[in-house]
Amino acid sequence: MAVALPMDARPQGTGEDRDLRLGLRISLLAHVALAIGLLIRAAVAPPDSIPLPPTLRVDIVGLPDQLKSEAETLAPPSEEETSAQTSPPPSRAEPEDDSLVAPAPARPAPKAQAKVKNSEKTAAKAKAERDKKLKSALNRIKSLNKISDFEEPSPKSGVRIKGNRISRGTSLSGDARESSVLSYDDTVRVHLQQNWSLPVWLARQELKAKVMVRIDSRGRLVDWHFTQASGNPQFDEQVKRALRESEPYPRPPQNDAQRVALQGLRFAFPL
């Protein structure tokens, strides 16, 4: 007797069907394994952050209106240079506008004993009010300073150069740990730069060399070698001289001393 089967019903238990189910299971297991792997990795060792030095955006808006020499002399210090400086300029603690600050309370008269208590109360009240106003004024100044930080630098703070103008950049690295490591490396770079000089005839040849230096916790040069010499003995000699004359180096911070002494720092002269 014939049995009518629905049109979409498929015969079950065929070899093809088994393969499909096996494939689905394999895929599921692979995804689960991948997820577990990622979780284990994230839990056991957080990934090393990639050192991304702050990046500046440069806009070419026209032919430069400053000579190269003028631009070098007058250009405001770069972000790296400013970060290498130790202390920021002190911020203004006192407001300029007197109207924002309440006047100081008058001193109580010595003879008016009866009024002392009242006047003390008034003084306390006035003091509280003054503190409140002062606080509010300081907050306003702070927020104003914040706004001014986002404005274009004024001509007084640095020379505005038409063309090749360096505009406010966007930092790509927000990792505080990385920035502390970078700041030591940058300190050493600035230190080396002070002793890095070349005769004009060598500078004009645009030679390049790369070195690896190891510095101990006291700032002494433990070891160094060329990872890429320039091929010009006189240029290489000037690199050696700069490394020698830069001793003693700034002491590395304790949490970074091992890296500096064992892994070392790599410098390129000049780029």
Add this chain to the structure above:
Amino acid sequence: MKRFVWFGGFTFVALAILGAPPWAHAQEAQPNAYIAVGKAKTRKTVFAFPEIQSDANTREAARAIRETATADLTFMDLFKFMDGRAFIEKPDAGLQVGTFQNSDWTSIGAELVLKAKVTRTEASLTLDAYLTDVSGSKQLLGKRYLATPTEARSVAHTLANDVVTALTGSPGIFKTKIAMTCEKGGKKEIFFMDFDGTNVRQLTRHRSIAFAPAWNPDGTRLAYSLFNPRRDHTKNIDLFEFDFVTNRLRLLSNRTGMNSGAAYAPDGKGLALTMSFMGNPELFLLDPAAGTITRLTKSLGVDVDPTWSPDGSKLAFVSSRSGPAMVFTMNRDGSNPQRVTYAGQYNATPSWSARGNKLAFAGWLDGRFDLFIMNPDGSSIERLTKNQGNNEDPHFSPDGNFIVFSSDRTGSKNVYVMNADGSYVKRLTFGLGNCTTPKWSVPPPRSF
């Protein structure tokens, strides 16, 4: 069981995809990035050049050689020459390392010492010269020069070239020439002179307008354009070439219209130039030996001022195809034209540096021309001149350290030279009328 095998297998695969185990990864982390120390401060090397040892017969030649070589080396702006009164060495000291006391020089602050001696026979002049790095006690140069007694100046230039080569590795420029167009007596003619503005000579006497000179790669021939009268009393801009070896002038192209702005290919196989026989001025490659021309550009704008990259693989030129005249680059065969300047109202006369890493050009800014330098891709534009009249026609020296250009800063147009960074400007032409389009040669194989 089979399922466990699968699971284990895929866990392994997953870990392999993710990389090594985290503990191993932590050990591998290396700071591979190099920190750029930046541009070095530069200083001039303290150079001592004591009197050249000579006798009564050679005293005059010795004086001429020392003066010329000192002037040449001063031109390079590399050295700080010591005053002879500071020298403490005894007159009987030797010339070579080991025959004199280094401390006699290091104690007075000298870094390089050039010592020489001149002797003379009836027919020849001999100069023995030694350059010593006294701080490293190393001899950098030791040479003997032989010449006729009248060639003291040429010997001095050769010595100065060798000093520069010993230090920088690149040939000196002290035997190079500069060709230019000067307007004297109402006519524009081609002149040429030594690198320092001396020994000026007039090449052409067409009593017309000769302009846009260009040296061939070995400095023995000079191409230039000329407003050439024709039989129908019209004038056509034809291209000529003068050969300094044979002293012959030959016509390279007289196609109708412009045949100007020639620039020899570095391999000597042809010249790039602007021709307008098809109507619109376009760049062509002319091969005089084969008698062929190859079209390089095809645009609606005007294409002029070609300049070759030192390896001959590229050309920079000026084109108005995109509106105002701007600097473009393209391959030798005319393919892949790229606009490289976008700034300024219009730009002109690019020149490619000998090292191939810079292009100089004149840019119209604030109502006058000034000189700028940039990377060949158009990045890092720097200004070289400012507030000194119009400054045009930059052209690099063969060693890439200098730029020769024309300027009207004193009223009339004259030729000036400066360091490639815009410093140390020196005027080269005096009393030749308005001089423009200077072009620097390589050192020619023989004097002319």
